[in-house]
Amino acid sequence: xxQMTQSPSTLSxxxxxxxxxxxxxxxxxxxxxxWYQQKPGKAPKLLIYSASSLQSGVPSxxxxxxxxxxxxxxxxxxxxxxxxxxYCQQYRTYSWTxxxxxxxxxx
Amino acid sequence: EVQLVQSxxxxxxxxxxxxxxxxxxGYSFSNYWIxxxxxxxxxxxxxxxxxxxxxxxxxxxxxxxxxVTISADKSFSTxxxxxxxxxxxxxxxxYCARLQEQxxxxxxxxxxxxxxxxxxxx
Numbered sequence: 001x002x003q004m005t006q007s008p009s010t011l012s013x014x015x016x017x018x019x020x021x022x023x024x025x026x027x028x029x030x031x032x033x034x035w036y037q038q039k040p041g042k043a044p045k046l047l048i049y050s051a052s053s054l055q056s057g058v059p060s061x062x063x064x065x066x067x068x069x070x071x072x073x074x075x076x077x078x079x080x081x082x083x084x085x086x087y088c089q090q091y092r093t094y095s096w097t098x099x100x101x102x103x104x105x106x107x
Numbered sequence: 108e109v110q111l112v113q114s115x116x117x118x119x120x121x122x123x124x125x126x127x128x129x130x131x132x133g134y135s136f137s138n139y140w141i142x143x144x145x146x147x148x149x150x151x152x153x154x155x156x157x158x159x160x161x162x163x164x165x166x167x168x169x170x171x172x173x174x175v176t177i178s179a180d181k182s183f184s185t186x187x188x189x190x191x192x193x194x195x196x197x198x199x200x201x202y203c204a205r206l207q208e209q210x211x212x213x214x215x216x217x218x219x220x221x222x223x224x225x226x227x228x229x
Contacts, residue, residue, distance in 0.1 A: 087152055091213055
């Protein structure tokens, strides 16, 4: 299985901050990577796919980059609605695997 | 509008069987892979397996093969996840999720059900 490692596990930030979350794959996955946002008690929501493509309806303050084994999710200006847990997911090979999650908390 | 509506919360005892459902609407159910994701209390997301309703091709995650059964009924546009004998460690939220591209497994999930909470306790 391809292992996905996210950092940090928890991130404290204020509204308006620029936030970056990193995801590393244990082997190359090209750009077969997605990012999801999950709020407590809710299903995950797709934000980014193919490492850098913005899902329809997702605000442009979210962006993704990277290829191979290292990827980042950036929120350019954190909004109150963005406090949540974020997961990366590789889908290069079955079975798909998720990172362990990064919780973005209010500072 | 694409929607995935899951069956309600379940409370079961160890050793009992269970089948939960995910009813799809708003798209051609037969033509998209649909799968199941487990989230144990306070933990992250784990893929369990996927099914292609068009021909019932199923792919299980190695961690879940033999532990659960995934199925689908095209007539009802519904996918299922079932256990023959539940364990306390099966206590979790279970989500169904549709894969984004028609016929493809190399894509993320763009639509998710609301989740079904399964509690297994004596």
